[in-house]
Amino acid sequence: MIATKAGTSDSKDFMIVIAHMDSVGKDFAGADDNASGTASLLETARVLAKVPTKQSIRFFITNGEEINLLGAEDYAKKLEISGDIKNITFAIAMDMVGYNSNGIVELETNKEYDAAANFMTKMAETYTTLKTKITLGARGSDHIPFLNRAVETVLTIEDWSTKTPCYHQKCDTPDTINYVYAGEITKLNIATLLEKDH
Numbered sequence: 001m002i003a004t005k006a007g008t009s010d011s012k013d014f015m016i017v018i019a020h021m022d023s024v025g026k027d028f029a030g031a032d033d034n035a036s037g038t039a040s041l042l043e044t045a046r047v048l049a050k051v052p053t054k055q056s057i058r059f060f061i062t063n064g065e066e067i068n069l070l071g072a073e074d075y076a077k078k079l080e081i082s083g084d085i086k087n088i089t090f091a092i093a094m095d096m097v098g099y100n101s102n103g104i105v106e107l108e109t110n111k112e113y114d115a116a117a118n119f120m121t122k123m124a125e126t127y128t129t130l131k132t133k134i135t136l137g138a139r140g141s142d143h144i145p146f147l148n149r150a151v152e153t154v155l156t157i158e159d160w161s162t163k164t165p166c167y168h169q170k171c172d173t174p175d176t177i178n179y180v181y182a183g184e185i186t187k188l189n190i191a192t193l194l195e196k197d198h
């Protein structure tokens, strides 16, 4: 599913927010991975709908993440073919943002985009209660097809060293979700999009 909030400028530049809605498919699995990221994306869209931004913001809920990033790979390829990928100024992916006990959000990207991760750390300090952990060396989520096409992309994900014990299991249910934490990551991403808007 793709939705675009129009910007106020004539520029073709846009930012993109990405989350996958598929799970690994076991019964009841998928509250943290990745209903949490999808809900966070929808809330981001709801809040930003009322706020004028210069750039357009595109919201991309993808599918098939758990099967080799199928949806993100397909869409990134389409954007590459159309040439639109060059107009993306910044991308945020959200995958597993709902399980946490230590208040740390991991910001994952590749080393050429460490400035974006540092910028988001500043945003976290300014606007949220989160602490950040920057991981340079992206792998395994929807940020990859965009990073591979030279788009500055950061994945926000729960601190992987203390990730949900129900990862890809039946017990990944809503009662395990830390809604305050997911809300703080949502705030971080909204603040980042607004402060990066130019």
Ligand SMILES: [Zn+2]
Pocket: 020, 033, 034, 065, 095, 096
């Ligand atoms: Zn996931």
